[in-house]
Amino acid sequence: MKQLLNTLYILSEDLYLSLDGENIVVNRAGKAVNRYPLHTLQNIVSCSYAGASPALMGACAERQIGFAFCTPRGKFLARVCGESSGNVLLRRIQYRAADDPIQCCRISRLMIFGKLYNARWSIERTRRDHGLRVDDKRLANVSKQLAGLLPQAKDAADPERLRGLEGVGASAYFSIFNEMILGDKETFSFNGRSRRPPLDAVNALLSFTYSLLAHECASALESVGLDSYVGFLHRDRPGRSSLALDLMEELRPCMADRFVLTLINNRKVKADDFQHMESGAVLLTENGRRAFTKNWHEKRKETLTHPYLGEKLAWGMVPYVQALLLARYLRGDLDDYPPFLWK
Numbered sequence: 001m002k003q004l005l006n007t008l009y010i011l012s013e014d015l016y017l018s019l020d021g022e023n024i025v026v027n028r029a030g031k032a033v034n035r036y037p038l039h040t041l042q043n044i045v046s047c048s049y050a051g052a053s054p055a056l057m058g059a060c061a062e063r064q065i066g067f068a069f070c071t072p073r074g075k076f077l078a079r080v081c082g083e084s085s086g087n088v089l090l091r092r093i094q095y096r097a098a099d100d101p102i103q104c105c106r107i108s109r110l111m112i113f114g115k116l117y118n119a120r121w122s123i124e125r126t127r128r129d130h131g132l133r134v135d136d137k138r139l140a141n142v143s144k145q146l147a148g149l150l151p152q153a154k155d156a157a158d159p160e161r162l163r164g165l166e167g168v169g170a171s172a173y174f175s176i177f178n179e180m181i182l183g184d185k186e187t188f189s190f191n192g193r194s195r196r197p198p199l200d201a202v203n204a205l206l207s208f209t210y211s212l213l214a215h216e217c218a219s220a221l222e223s224v225g226l227d228s229y230v231g232f233l234h235r236d237r238p239g240r241s242s243l244a245l246d247l248m249e250e251l252r253p254c255m256a257d258r259f260v261l262t263l264i265n266n267r268k269v270k271a272d273d274f275q276h277m278e279s280g281a282v283l284l285t286e287n288g289r290r291a292f293t294k295n296w297h298e299k300r301k302e303t304l305t306h307p308y309l310g311e312k313l314a315w316g317m318v319p320y321v322q323a324l325l326l327a328r329y330l331r332g333d334l335d336d337y338p339p340f341l342w343k
Contacts, residue, residue: 006042007042007297008024008036008044009293010046011047011286011289012028012048014028014050015033015050017044017046017052018052023035024036024038024056043066043067043219044066045212045215047070048072049072064222066216066218066222068215076214087225090225090226090327090330090331094243095227098231098232101159105159106336108162109156109162110336110338111232111233111247111249111250111337112153112156112162112169112233113150113153114249114340115252116150116153117146117250117339117341118340122257122258123143126139138176139176139180142172145169145172146172149165149168149169153165153166163233166249173253177257181261181264182264182265183264184264184267184271188201188202188264197277197282198281198283201271201282202264205269206260208284209257213251213255214241214244216316217241217247217319218243220320220322220323221241221326223320224326226323231243233246233249247319247322247326250322251318253342262295262299268295269292272285272287273288302314303315306321307341307342308341309321
């Protein structure tokens with residue numbers, strides 16, 4: 001089993017990364033301010049405009065260290081990829097499956113089943129832990145609605161029907177997301193999903209989390225030999241990691257949304273961690289991004305028992321394990337793709 005290593009987050013806009021032997025050197029104004037051994041890293045996420053040296057990007061690609069470039073506000077820009085890993089036969093199987101509507105639907109419905117299931121149990125966890133502080137009746141109604149969508153998603157035979165069920169479930173889930181926010185409602189009030197740009201602090205946190213999770217899913221898929229740009233649910237689009245977005249669907253409620261709720265409810269972020277722009281956009285400040293990534297790194301190291309494998313592993317390994325299970329299904333080693341069902 002692959003080991004969980006560290007992720008290096010570069011959050012200051014003026015830092016330049018270079019390579020010195022087997023070490024990453026972090027430079028500011030031409031002077032080295034820090035060094036990190038390459039062999040301890042699994043991913044690098046740079047939110048700096050200064051960039052990185054070609055030598056470092058090449059070394060990361062050669063060692064299969066994920067390297068993502070984002071804007072200082074966390075918007076994903078690009079990933080560094082080296083030679084494709086894995087057997088070319090696996091990618092040929094993937095491409096054939098992506099061109100087969102029946103195969104696409106078979107895989108997609110299990111991923112959407114996982115998303116609906118995990119969204120429901122996210123709600124149930126709030127009811128269990130904070131039933132006296134929330135509108136339990138509203139949460140129970142949405143939980144029941146999501147439970148009713150599960151058999152429909154499992155039996156869906158048409159991709160458009162599946163997308164419709166996913167949309168209904170997401171709408172119901174986000175309609176009560178504000179109920180699961182327990183602290184500082186003046187700062188953290190959620191009135192619906194807004195993306196480009198995020199229009200409140202909750203959406204700023206969700207967007208940043210989704211950006212990091214998508215990068216981790218893409219890196220996991222590439223590491224097992226799959227093409228992260230060819231998906232089954234999300235249509236092909238130039239520059240979009242469609243399969244990473246597919247894989248991410250089932251992980252959104254349990255890895256991203258619950259993390260954001262924990263940050264807010266445990267007061268890990270506060271009002272001055274956000275910047276309100278004249279355009280109406282709400283963005284994390286540099287200090288806010290530091291608090292965020294510190295807690296994200298800690299979350300990735302927490303352990304759980306994988307519901308399908310029955311083995312203990314770190315949360316940060318979940319995207320890799322699901323990518324591995326998807327590859328095994330495509331190879332014919334598994335009868336079906338087992339989605340991640342959290343409880």
